[in-house]
Amino acid sequence: MPDDLRVQIQPLHELIRAMGLPLISHDGVEADDVLGCLAIKAAQAGFQVVISTGDKDMAQLVNEQIMLENTMSDTRMDVAGVVAKFGVKPEQIIDYLALIGDSVDNIPGVPKVGPKTAAKWLEQYGTIDNLLAHANEIKGKIGDNLRASIEQLVLSRQLATIQVDLALPYALDDLKKQAIDTARLTELLTQLGFSSWLKTLNQQPLVTTPVQASLVEDSLIPDYEAVLTQQQFDTWLHELMQAPVFAFDTETTSLDYMTAEIVGVSFAVTSGKAAYVPLAHDYPGVPEQLNRDQLLTALKPLLESPEHLKLGQNLKYDSHVLANHGIQLRGIAHDTMLASYVLNSTASRHNMDDLAKYYLGITTIAYESVTGKGVKQIGFADVPIEQATPYAAEDADITLRLHRVLQQKLSQHAKLHQLYTELEIPLISVLARIERNGVLLDTDMLAKQSLELSDQIIALERHAHDLAGQPFNLGSPKQIQDILYEQQKLPVLKKTPKGQPSTDESVLQELALSYPLPKAILDYRSLSKLKSTYIDKLPQQVDAKTGRIHTSYHQAVAATGRLSSSDPNLQNIPIRSEEGRKIRQAFIAPAGYQLVAADYSQIELRIMAHLSADAGLLHAFSAGLDVHKATAAEVFGVEPERVTQDLRRSAKAINFGLIYGMSSFGLAQQLGITRAQAQTYIDMYFDRYPGVKQYMDSTRELARTQGYVETLFGRRLYLPDINAKNAALRQYAERTAINAPMQGTAADIIKRAMLACDQWLTSTQSDAKMIMQVHDELVFEVAESVLDKSIATIRELMSSAAVLSVPLVVDIGVGANWEQAH
Template sequence: MSANTPLILVDGSSYLYRAFHAMFKADLRNSAGQPTGAVRGVIAMLRRLQKDYPDSPIAVVFDAKGKTFRDEMFDQYKAQRPPMPDDLRVQVQPINDIIDAMGLPRLVVEGVEADDVIGTLAAQAGSERPVIVSTGDKDMAQLVNAHVTLVNTMTETVMDEAGVEEKFGLPPSLIIDFLALMGDKVDNIPGVPGVGEKTALALLQGLGGLKDIYANLDKVAELDVRGAKSLGKKLEENRDMAELSYKLATIKCDVDLELDLAALTPTPPDNDKLLSLFQEMEFKSWIDELQSGGVTDKAGHEAAAPAAVSETDYQVVLAEAEFNAWLEQLRKAELFAFDTETTSLNYMQARIVGVSFAIEPGKAAYVPFAHDYLDAPEQLTEQQVLGALKPLLEDANVAKLGQNLKYDSHVLANHGISLRGIAEDSMLESYVLDSTGSRHDMDSLALKYLGHSTIHYEDIAGKGSKQLTFNQIALEQAGPYAAEDADITLRLHQTLAPQLAAHSELEKVYRDIELPLVPILARIERNGALVSRDMLAKQSMEIAEKLVQLERQAFEIAGGEFNLASPKQLGEILFERLNIPVIKKTPKGAPSTAEEVLVELAHDYELPKVLLEYRGLAKLKSTYTDKLPLLIEPTTGRVHTSYHQAVAATGRLSSSDPNLQNIPIRSAEGRRIRQAFIAPQGYKILAADYSQIELRIMAHLSGDEGLIQAFARGEDIHRATAAEVFGMEKDAVTDEQRRSAKAINFGLIYGMSAFGLARQLHIGRNEAQQYIDLYFQRYPGVQRYMDETRAIAAEKGYVETLFGRRLHLPEINASNGQRRQAAERTAINAPMQGTAADIIKRAMIAVDAWLQSGEVDARMIMQVHDELVLEVAEHQIEQVSAKLEALMAGAAELAIPLEVGIGVGDNWDEAH
């Protein structure tokens, strides 16, 4: 081991929690339902360190179980920390096993923390060799000196002495004093009450360390800090607490270790063991590396593998000759990855500041043309770059690959370029492969499939109000970030495409449904919807008046004023003053006032009913009547939503800014919001909606003769169900019985239990069970379908739609009964909801192809649930209605025909 080679000490405990929380939303699991996100995150970071420091010894240090010497000093130390989450606890052993199989020393020392072991090893190295501490813990900044540097692998930031001073405003020698004064909520270090970060900083910068401060308490009042006059007294009164906090915050650098630095030499990895562990965790890309020979060299270091990110050649292209050379390569390429860097996430307003592309893994270029920060180097012009690229980008025969190319097509359109030749999209490849396996953004996919932590935008642009737009970022940082985007997109495609190709049905979903939808959704978004600002303003005023009335009504019922938004005050009113029974408690034991509780109480008590109405109207006002006018694009006078293909697990589209899917239609106020979506002069709004599509899909999938015949006869399906369940003639069915049958029809396809049905219908659980039993007696095919679906899901770990889309169910065999039952309910519903999503998408593709022919003056402006909304020239309403109904009805062949309802009006509400 060369003395110049840095020693890498990894704070394993820090990364354990950070990886878990970073991957928490993705909720990665293998097919057995075992959580794997923290394992992947920690091991990916270790692999990154091996790549970045190929000749360095790496040791991983974890906290030991049990108390440490700090607990003896202060019994409240870390007392507020919750126990380790169950989903993290079960990942600790696999992480340990993989680290051991990688040949990395793993250290756990009882009685001290990982920080102390790292501090001691860093002190042992002294000035003889450089030490790099890999951590995300700010406390470690106290260890930094001329020979010790911190590296945060998750954010790819490095902190030397100057870096510590830049981040904290203090040198490393004062970090302990800093923590002693302001305390540390994470570790429950008390600090001095009332002294926060700014005050601590002013004290240390003005007077020096803790000893200097207490030697000069008379000078504290002179500092330019809030409350300076009383601060000296506060410090004096809490001197013992400050000194205790100093001791608690100090990393112990003289732990009696049973090993020395020489013992930290790594051993060759056990590739057989690694392969077995990766297979258990189902880390596909890492398995492929091992099996393809991309494993280790003779020294035990990991060698380059096809899918993994290894050596890179990223160029920032500033010269015309270089750009022309890249253009020539793009023209010859069978496929190239393409990405844009822009000034905004708002696709209608964003301007391109540079483009990046990649043709082969590891080789990518960024061509900037609008970076305008002070002293920015001379760049090619927008006309030179986009003018030259336009023929390529508009050529349908030149194949392009991207990550969420819908966004890039929008911003190119802002520059007069119509993107064609969308051949691949890595976001959609991942989504079709496993919609529930992770998030589908590039950072998450790079970590999951390539074991690579990408450069994050915040790393180069900053955060919050001071965040830079891309044109303000120096090319030294912007270039690698942008080029990496193109490179990672290409690598992801090369990893995901073979996996898709191995499953022909999934490949069809990707090729025939998701990819063709990209330009269609872009057109719908760009068309936008015309909304009436005046109508929304009027509605906002009326809702505001109604809210005041409801508030007064609530005060009257409660016998006094209270804050309607305060759960504590509301709880006191409901359960103490009004003596309403508590039906549910929060995790901390307080009576719950959650919406589901209020819904149940509202059947018997007036105040919960008023509160629900108040909450609903307040949300309607803030989310729609107030917000929609702010979303009107000045250049078009329309609202342009964003449709998301890779969010909903079932394949349904979701939307944001505004969220069109959540505009309520059951309340009069919700329907009035739809009235604000209006047709321009000379046009009408046409809404086409599938009728009871999920029940029709249920009839088809179950093959139940009773359901199929009821639909075939054109009967009211809910009335027919009521007649079957209650054993009477259809004409004798009451509205109440029809409502109950409707609850059963829809409840069962969502996996509703007898308990859930009882709550919805306000009947006894036994009576609800009798309804369900009768339903299954009359429709045995439905019972058979549900039983078979549960069994298939348990065996395969997934269910499929009619068109082959898969929904993975990682918890279908979970030992936890609630989780398993939830997965079973999803298994029953997902094929129906997913098939409905596939059908509306297939309909959109067919309708768009017809509209693009130019035969009629009409355009799609919205897709909401099972409904397509168009603007149609008044004189062509009949022609468009007939064609639209035929195209939508023909989007799938079921045992009973799809039925499409058509409505026309001057606004969306009238049409719907």
């Protein structure tokens, strides 16, 4: 055993014990044999057994009760799976292995015989014994090899055979899972740096069911039905039409909402009972399914009816999928993902599997366990209906059960319930429309920019190599580190969290004042970022059918209540640098239309004014002053007209710092001043704006006593670390406590504005569309004929989305492209 492997064994054993998993260590026998013995013993006692291993030898143990689980692909192999993979039955695996040999296990095998030949022989002759009885029928060199190996094959078979009859001193009870030793496990995971597992560990289920040894069968047997006949479907449709609300889910061909097609749909009306209607499964021997188009036509009135209420998990996706088949989903009453998010936005994930575990204590069938994952993953249409049905029907059933639990919890918090019903639920359809609308992209312009940037990047690369005196990969921080700090001996100004000398932007900027190479690296980094992330990537993400870019907005990701955007992220399109801004020129309006960009001016500071009710701040906004200038005048004690650009810049940093819950340290870094100086600025600020000081103190206090903070509309953000002993954790929670009400209230307000704008657009059928949201900005594509009227309406709707004690000012720009509209 290599030394670096040897040292891992003991920590691994400790981890396993702390996890409550029984650990068996038995000298003098093969681990495979121990596994085999226990598996057989459990199977004989009537259990279903799953052996988790990548070892193909174990395939010889597979039978009706024993399966192999491959944790790399999250798939399980049964008898049919063994035949599919090896071409022989489980009971032939020993002979199969003996024939092909295995260098790792020192099984010699027959020369020139590989998997194909072995499977072919065994199919024909059944066993090695019978094969040898007919050995003279095998022609050629390979036949000679076989006949020469007769004696060796006896040994090979012994070596390949897993001993299942060892006398082991273990009872099945010894295999039961024990309780997790949370304290010990936390200690080990921290010490070993398993940060992701630490997070998982902290998300203990709300419902603590007695530990289910996977050996014990579940008592509740759900009634899941595959709907294959018209009669079955009619019965279900009738029930759905009568139901006050039903759970609904789709299975599709793709995760890409614009191209996904329906493979099947599932429904549930009562707990424990659900139907899966397969519609487009496609594999050899697939049974006859109901016709997809006809069935969807039959379902259309129900799905489009606002009176028939639906609930689901992430219904925005199902809404898109149905739209791909010409159905406009209406009557969205509940979404378990959003209920979970509103109840606790700091939970890291709101997917159904985790929710089921947390709220119901149920382990659901994982998607990957029916489709596999990675390269081996198959589409849902390729999944046999017998396997698809329990998975898909369970989705609808569990969603329904989750819904009941979540509603019960939401009903205990009037404000959260209102936020959920009146804001998040109606927003689903609005976001779906924005996503579907998409944005038009000038790909020719980006192609030109790409060529120009390529030249510049190559030149910068050459320049940097010259300065370094050797070629190196400018994209590798590790190599840059070596060049700057090892070879050129530049001073180390900052270290990464891992203790390596940092090469990030702030460091290179500082170094660039005295040395040439850091500047070249900075320029290279900024240009290659623009090229790879935006200029080259965006054109590839244009939808083939619509010719537009369709982002995904995530409604249950950001803890503060903000949306996030991905694939592509349209909320971080460059604007600050000259070259970056050019990318915005490629976001265009079609002929006859203009882009209208409307953003809230200083919304978070205005919210701070409102929440703190500070007289000075309220006055600044009510009088329509330049707030940074006003702050500068107050803090630096000069007349407003004497405020220089430099003073204004400092005041702006202070204002932003306040929103982020700053410390003097952070402000000092931002402004390049000493900590003492920064502290005097902050002291002066709080002296001039005492209401703000008071608000910050009381917010921190409130967070400490109740464990969460709220936005103006009652959205909650929990702060479990607010009373932590660890100062870093506690201070971080304090900064979040300060920031979340402001960032979150801004998010609530723009969501309200989005509902209002959508209401206006859909009710008037105006020739205008909402196409993007960037936290404090909404972008519209508006027909020139209705431009002026639309601008006025947008301004009115956004300004009145909330009533604060200061005006909500909206700045609006218009242009043929997004850059011009700013």
